[in-house]
Amino acid sequence: MTDAAISVRNLDHFFGEGEARKQALFDINLEIRRGTLTILMGPSGSGKTTLLTIMGCLREVQAGRIRLLDEELSGSDETCRTGMRRRLGFIFQAHNLHDSLTARQNVMMGLQVHGRGDTAKQTQAADHLLRLLGLGERMDYRPANLSGGQKQRVAIARALVSNPDIIFADEPTAALDKISGMAAVRLFKDLGRARGTTTVMVTHDPRILDLADRVVTLEEGRIVADRAGAGELRERAEVL
Numbered sequence: 121m122t123d124a125a126i127s128v129r130n131l132d133h134f135f136g137e138g139e140a141r142k143q144a145l146f147d148i149n150l151e152i153r154r155g156t157l158t159i160l161m162g163p164s165g166s167g168k169t170t171l172l173t174i175m176g177c178l179r180e181v182q183a184g185r186i187r188l189l190d191e192e193l194s195g196s197d198e199t200c201r202t203g204m205r206r207r208l209g210f211i212f213q214a215h216n217l218h219d220s221l222t223a224r225q226n227v228m229m230g231l232q233v234h235g236r237g238d239t240a241k242q243t244q245a246a247d248h249l250l251r252l253l254g255l256g257e258r259m260d261y262r263p264a265n266l267s268g269g270q271k272q273r274v275a276i277a278r279a280l281v282s283n284p285d286i287i288f289a290d291e292p293t294a295a296l297d298k299i300s301g302m303a304a305v306r307l308f309k310d311l312g313r314a315r316g317t318t319t320v321m322v323t324h325d326p327r328i329l330d331l332a333d334r335v336v337t338l339e340e341g342r343i344v345a346d347r348a349g350a351g352e353l354r355e356r357a358e359v360l
């Protein structure tokens with residue numbers, strides 16, 4: 121097992137055909153260590169979501185190579201579809217909760233799709249995470265009766281409940297106020313430490329930079345900056 125959860129080599133990506141063909145990513149090289157929290161930043165249209173979805177097996181690798189958890193993805197859609205996706209968790213801006221299910225049932229879905237545990241264990245795991253995310257009083261509410269921020273936190277709990285090896289999150293705190301946004305990211309970070317979960321997060325939220333181990337900035341499809349975040353710097357200082 122290597123130390124890298126994600127390794128991206130010479131990745132290019134194109135959208136469209138013929139005259140409309142447009143390059144969205146140019147020669148991306150990136151190595152992300154296990155158990156770390158990496159933030160992707162950059163202006164709108166710089167390629168953050170495209171890169172996140174390719175790394176998350178949601179888009180095909182057209183040119184270049186990606187290794188995820190020591191498995192080669194390039195030219196291997198089958199690897200993505202089967203085993204690999206079960207080891208990944210996703211949180212998107214559009215939280216995609218089931219309207220007919222309560223918050224608790226939505227989170228339990230995150231386990232049921234993997235067929236993990238009996239109902240009692242699933243309920244326990246869902247309740248635990250919902251409480252950690254400040255939704256202890258809302259577990260039996262349906263999405264229609266939750267605020268945007270509360271729905272987003274249910275989606276976060278659903279992604280975390282199956283203990284994924286890697287979490288890909290696209291603006292997971294956009295709908296949250298400062299306190300709950302920071303609490304959610306701290307939870308990602310604590311999980312990373314405790315379980316070795318790797319998190320890659322697209323965000324425009326400057327407050328979160330403080331918690332990141334690493335901040336990668338994209339512009340016009342290229343990595344223009346790649347630096348240690350405040351989290352990593354603090355840890356290094358503690359070791360010294």
Ligand SMILES: Nc1ncnc2c1ncn2[C@@H]1O[C@H](COP(=O)(O)OP(=O)(O)OP(=O)(O)O)[C@@H](O)[C@H]1O
Nearest residue numbers: 135136143144162163164165166167168169170171
């Ligand atoms: N499905 C698509 N078809 C055609 N072009 C696309 C598609 N998705 C993205 N693009 C283009 O690829 C480029 C990168 O888009 P992407 O969504 O990855 O940027 P982003 O940095 O995530 O932006 P935002 O912060 O606005 O979400 C943009 O020029 C965008 O217009």
